[in-house]
Amino acid sequence: LKKQGSVGFLKPGVKPLGFMKGYYNFSQELGIAVTHSNIEVVCGSDVVFVxxxxxxxxxxxxxxxQHVTGRHMIVSVAAGVTLATLEELLPENSVAIRLMPNLPCLVQEGALLFARGSHAKQEDGALLRSLLHRCGLVEEGPEAWIDIHTGLSGSGVAFVYLFAEALAEGAVKMGMPSALAHSIASQTxxxxxxxxxxxxxxxAQLRSEVCTPGGTxxxxxxxxxxxxxxxxxxxxVESATERARELGRKSTAGSRK
Structure with missing residues (x-):
């Protein structure tokens, strides 16, 4: 893949993934062609997101x-589905990449980590970065880190929301109106x-800068x-990571049936 080509998304239903919206959010005119045929998507695209x-x-x-050829780059965002599984399901020598985005891609502040398969070259990774850089931080690492990233950042977003909710509820308990408390918590x-x-x-350094001796x-x-x-x-984070690994083991077993 020497240059950015057409991009397609294979997905059931109508609700777009966060990173899909983040990818197109910078453009006023989306110009997205919609089809009910996955085969049509593959035949009309160079980079295919599963x-x-x-x-x-x-x-x-x-x-x-049978429609995947040497010109295609297949990028999976399915949690736990390993590169080995993808390469087993695709034609021989197919370019496969495993990607894990997170919800803040919706506002182009996401954290994305990808791992290249055995037939994916550095230039394939560079192409993926160029496609997704508007979604937020895009990093590459070994596949073993993908499940960790799922626990840290994919699921971690929900952990932050829980903490923000608790911050606001603490303020409500002390007498602040709920709407104001939640607004201040989100900004914090x-x-x-x-x-x-x-x-x-x-x-830890920033935390220490907020603390004063005997202070609140x-x-x-x-x-x-x-x-x-x-x-x-x-x-x-550990539990979410282990669950992602469990899904990976199940996907590997399922692909061999």
Missing amino acids: AVKPHLVPLVLKEVT VLGAGRLLRDSGKHP TIYGLHTLEQGGVRASTMSA
Whole structure:
């Protein structure tokens, strides 16, 4: 793949994935052709995103595999479906890439990680970066990191939402109106995240900068530590990662049936 070609998405239903919307959000005129035929998508595209539920990947790829040629790059966003499974389902020497986006791609602030299959070259990875850079941060790593990324960033988004909700509810408990509390909580999470990213500082350093001896923040942090927030968060990432790995084992077993 020497240059950016046409892009197609294989997905059942009508609700678009976040990174799909993020990819096109910068354009005023989408100009997206919609079809009910997966085969038509493959034949008319150079880069094909397999955006289906994990258990549907074998079915969808079986439908289109005879139309996949050397010009195609197949990018799967199905959680847990391994590169080995993809390459087993596709024609020999097919270019396969495994990608894990997350929900903030909707606002072009996503975190995406991809891993290249055995026949995907560096230039294929570069093409994928060029296609998705408007969705947010795009990084490459070994496949073993994809499941970790799922727990850290794919599922991690929900963990942040839970914390934001708890922040707001704490303020409501203390007497602040709900709408205002949620607005301030969301801005607090947004501002803290941006400062963390842009400053390049370790989270612990920024945290220490907020704390003053005997102040409100250190008292609040003490309460969070007593509640096991740090350990619970680490365990949540671990649990989500293990679940992604479990899905991968199931997808491998299912593709061999």
